[in-house]
Amino acid sequence: MLLLDARFERPVTLKRARISDTLNLNGASLLDGLSLYGTKIGRLRFTGACLKENSVDMSECTFETLAGFTVVLLPDRGGPRNVRKPFEVLAEIVDRKIFSMDRYLQLEKDYNRKGDKAGARKIYRRGRLQARKNATRRWSEGDGNAAPENTVDRWSLQRHAWEQFLAFFTGYGVQTWRLFLLATLFVAFGTWWYSLPGHLRPQIKLLHRRRTEAS
Numbered sequence: 001m002l003l004l005d006a007r008f009e010r011p012v013t014l015k016r017a018r019i020s021d022t023l024n025l026n027g028a029s030l031l032d033g034l035s036l037y038g039t040k041i042g043r044l045r046f047t048g049a050c051l052k053e054n055s056v057d058m059s060e061c062t063f064e065t066l067a068g069f070t071v072v073l074l075p076d077r078g079g080p081r082n083v084r085k086p087f088e089v090l091a092e093i094v095d096r097k098i099f100s101m102d103r104y105l106q107l108e109k110d111y112n113r114k115g116d117k118a119g120a121r122k123i124y125r126r127g128r129l130q131a132r133k134n135a136t137r138r139w140s141e142g143d144g145n146a147a148p149e150n151t152v153d154r155w156s157l158q159r160h161a162w163e164q165f166l167a168f169f170t171g172y173g174v175q176t177w178r179l180f181l182l183a184t185l186f187v188a189f190g191t192w193w194y195s196l197p198g199h200l201r202p203q204i205k206l207l208h209r210r211r212t213e214a215s
Helices: 086-093 102-113 117-135 157-169 177-195 201-214
Strands: 018-024 040-052 062-074 081-083
Touching (some): 062 086, 081 086, 086 102, 086 117, 117 157, 157 177
Parallel strands (some): 018 040, 040 062
Antiparallel strands (some): 062 081
16 A cells, blocks of 8 residues: 555544555655554555654554654644654654554564564563553543543552562663662672671671570
C-alpha cells in the first residue's frame, strides 16, 4: 500500500487491515490521526511522516520489518520539530490514553532481527518505563481535570514498588551494573564501618568469652 507523500486532513483508519507486502508512509502528512489497531504489516516504511502528537493508535499492530522510524511532529504550540530516535518517536506519536506494550515489543524484535542488541534492550527498557508511567496517569475528556484511568492500567501498590525497584536497581535487566555498584558500595561501607576503632573489639571479647565458657 503506497501512501508516499500523501496528505490526509481527516483521520486515517487501517484497523485490522492485512498488508502482506509494504505499507509506505514515507513523507505522508496525517494531520488528524492514524489508527493501526490490529493491523498486520509485512514491511513498514515510516520515514519523515508528518503527524500530530499523541495521534496514533498502534495497539496490537505487528510488522515483519521496519524501514526507518522518524517523524515530523506538529505540536499544538510552536513549530514543527523532527524526532529521529525510535523510542522517542513512539513516546511522541502514540495516543497515551491507549497504551500498549505491543509497539515497543515490535520495535525490539526489529532491532534484534537487524543485530542491534543494545538498541533492542534500550527499546525494551523504554517500554517498561512508559508502562509504569502510564499506569500512574489520570486522563479525562475535554476539560483537562483529573479522572480515574481504566482499571486495566491501575497497578497495585506492591507492583508499583516492585517495578520501581527493578527500574532503579537493574534498569529492567538492561543495566545490571547498578546491582554490582550497590553491592560494591555496601561492602565498602561495611569495611569502613568495622575498621573504625572499637567496633570489632566487643565482638572479639564476646567470642573469647564464649570459647572460655565452652571449654
